[in-house]
Amino acid sequence: MSIDWFPLRLSLEVAAGATAVSLVIGVWLAWLLANKSFRGKEVLDALTALPLALPPTVLGYYLLVLIGRSSVIGRAWEAVTGAPLVFTWRAAVIASTLHAIPLLVKSSRAALENIDRAFERAGRSLGASEWRLFWRVSLPLARRPIAAATALAFARSLGDFGATLMIAGNIPGRTQTAAIAIYDAVESGDSRTSLILVLVISALTALIVFLANRLEQRRGGAVL
């Protein structure tokens, strides 16, 4: 019996998408929290960390309320694209993104705050716009820890189960990710499939964590 690789491929695709989205949003939020003072900053800070603490099913429930077929966002999406947003791979991306963001925000914020203020001041006094300062100075100086956090965020998105199940469902060949497929295989007694998926996911995750550690370690090197 040949093994169905679709769940693994879907997982990798969803994780890649979620990582890309959360990288953009996460670094932006991190920059905001690190550099600006505004009303509600502490609330935003707490909100970004919340997905880390909430049970995944609770998170999934909120997402259902937020983007479900009867919600404003869900109906708008359906009106534009002609198909519902929930129970598609896109919903899985959203669930995984939410899972990945807290990690990225926390690490990126610490990395951005760690940059010697003199560099940013120097950039400003040389006439650089904030935008240019971010791309040419802040981001390059924080690139290693941000890259490490991105790797971990990818690993985290790869393994999301609860929230994905809640809003993307368990539709084999469409929304069944590896984590869900493993659960399914165990439930139906398909120990070969579950074992292979478990081993592959474990190996992948171990590789990513190793990579992230390497990135993190070299940060203290001579260059920075």
Added chain:
Amino acid sequence: MLTAAIRKAFAEGQDSAAFTLDVQFEAAAGVTALYGPSGSGKTLTLDMIAGFAQAEAGRILLDDRILFDSGARVNLRPQERACGYVFQNHALFPHMTLRENLAFAAQGLPRLERHRRIAEQLDRFKLTALAGRLPHQLSGGEKQRGSIARALLASPRAVLLDEPARGLDFALRADFHELVQQMRASLEIPILLVTHDLEECFALADRMLIYEAGRIVHRGAVSELRSSPGTAAVARLMGGFNVYAAEVLALDPGRQSSRVRLLDTELDGPHLPGCFLGDQISLCARPEELRVANSPGKNRIRVDLVRTKERAQLVDADFGSELLVSVSRERWAEVSEAGPKAGWWVEIPAAALRPLSSAPAPR
């Protein structure tokens, strides 16, 4: 011309006492030194001029532009202030080569012009051979030249130097002084130099602002302050002066002289306009103007040697109670041989004594 009047109060913090910065000054083209102890508000002043920190009240003008005006609610961003800031740690971007660092500052220029200006600047600061190196591959002096070259490339209308020579050894310090003198000669803009090194003020500055606890307690041309510090407080603050309490015993305006009692000894004193017999006054004298001898004589005081410190050309001999004397190495070799047997005398020539106003230092 830079004109600043800034005020900011800081409440008492967890590990800091309450502090108020309240200063007004003008800085014309040339080097103005902000001199004073750590924590007296010198760097904060620079930060407010550069726009890194905001004053509560006041006004900062650079040439005809208002950088900050609390009344009119003007507060230009650092980007718009055209102040070249040279940081203590140089702040060269560590991920860019020296050339890229300079290019960052020349961003606004058209491409060809930019390349020309960068090449010129590298050449001027003797950095051409090092242009491809990253900052961590440069020596302290090279980094310093690089950071000044970068700051000037942005065509600033004022240069702010925050203790740039701190931590440099003697030779690099000399290089740095030369660099500032070049800058002063070639640019007709105000250069503000924060330092707590008096020698540096004397070597580089045209004018000095003496800071103490958030205020400017004295100001003036360096040459003036050097020869006549004006008040006892400034003389002490500036260091390099022996300050004495003295009593006026006799006045002879006709011969432009006087008799004073200081350190329990009667001495010939200088012309003391505005003084009366019996006045208690302050006098100061520079260590280089005192003499060491091994025998009694006119205006000499019998003393004991406390300690000596050897410098490059001079020996500082400390005889206690405000009797620090700097003599040449040759002279010291002569007197120090006889000193232990014959005894020590310090001669205070009448011309070396300068009257100080005993009033508290003006703001």
